[in-house]
Amino acid sequence: MRIGIVCYPTFGGSGVLATELGKALADKGHQVHFITYQQPVRLIEFNANIFYHEVRVATYPLFDYPPYETALASAMVDVIMNHQLDLLHVHYAIPHASAAYMAKKIVETQGRYIPVITTLHGTDITLVGRDKTFAPVVTFSINQSDAITAVSRNLRDETYRNFAIEKEIRVIHNFVDTRRFRKKPLDAFRKVIAPNGEKILLHASNFRKVKRVQDIVRIFNEVRKKIPSKLLFVGDGPERPGAEDLGRELGVYEDIRFVGRQEQMEDILAIADLFLLTSEYESFGLAALEAMAAGVPVISTNAGGLPEIAVEGVTGYLSDVGDVQGMSEQAIKILENAETLQQFKTNAAEHAQRFDINTIVPEYEALYNRFLA
Secondary structure, three states, rough: OOEEEEEEOOOOHHHHHHHHHHHHHHHOOEEEEEEEEEOOOOOOOOOEEEEEOOOOOOOOOOOOOHHHHHHHHHHHHHHHHHHHOOOEEEEEEHHHHHHHHHHHHHHHOOOOOOOOOEEOOOHHOOOOOOOOOOOHHHHHHHHOOOEEEEHHHHHHHHHHOOOOOOOOOEEEOOOOOOOOOOOOOOOOHHHHOOOOOOEEEEEEEOOOOOOOOOHHHHHHHHHHHOOOEEEEEEEOOOOOOHHHHHHHHHHHEEEEEEOOOOHHHHHHHOOOOEEEEEOOOOOOOHHHHHHHOOOOOOOEEOOOOOHHHHOEHHHHHEOOOHHHHOOOOHHHHOOOOOOHHHHHHHHOOOOOOHHHHHHHHEEEEEEEEHHHH
């Protein structure tokens, strides 16, 4: 198959999933064309079946804002016609689904039919898409898609609840390459973070308000009172200064390390003992799944799709949003006993196998084949 993948090229879950899907499809012999405004961050190795097409946006004094959606639709048309694409798979509804609809109608005038599959990822539905500015276009473009998928049952239900969707939304969960995360910890790396054998707690996100990163600092403060620990923050974003200030206020800043955005998460997760995720909402929770694949138990909220990937008391624990005390006690319960910690690590790695890339990607291939047939 010749597949066009449209996504955001950033560290966010939708871009990561789209890129990993494209790489997996290319490894299976399909020709994959990424169409976006810059090369996706996870698209770093060469593959003869992968092509990247940059969306170039012209700027003119007349435009207060660059017309990205129009430029994207034009880029799609160019790639469809010149590379004989069989289908388009767009990730994140805004503006990819509407641009794909425009491209589809343009190529129809040139005698080409191309199916469009839209995958919903989260804030395109739960936050941005619900804004009255975008809602009519989001609803229309999703309904015009030939197939719609969502990364969790929770997100599917939220979409039906908030939009007048007339078609079936199929749930195909996010996935993880479990082989990639089966890495032994680098002792030298661990000693840099925890020189005296302290336990390492980890959080990775884009530090947006919905992640509630100050709750992470408060949980760490409680855990540290009982168990010698270090806290590792991976990522960056608007809430980082607040987390740093709270760390200083609580007197734990010296035991916190902010390492910024990192690509090789498998190396970092390999040294972690516990992953913390305190979000108000997660449509799926890809960061938590990657942690489990690395054998790291997860303490998280029970928001959104997180209960679909975590198992209470097996892979970690789930609590209500804002329950810092409860999550602190659960973290201590796992960390204070070596045998308990090891059992949770084993459980997490085993459960992550259910979401392995080799299980999920064939679901997308079957969906593609249905529309190509």
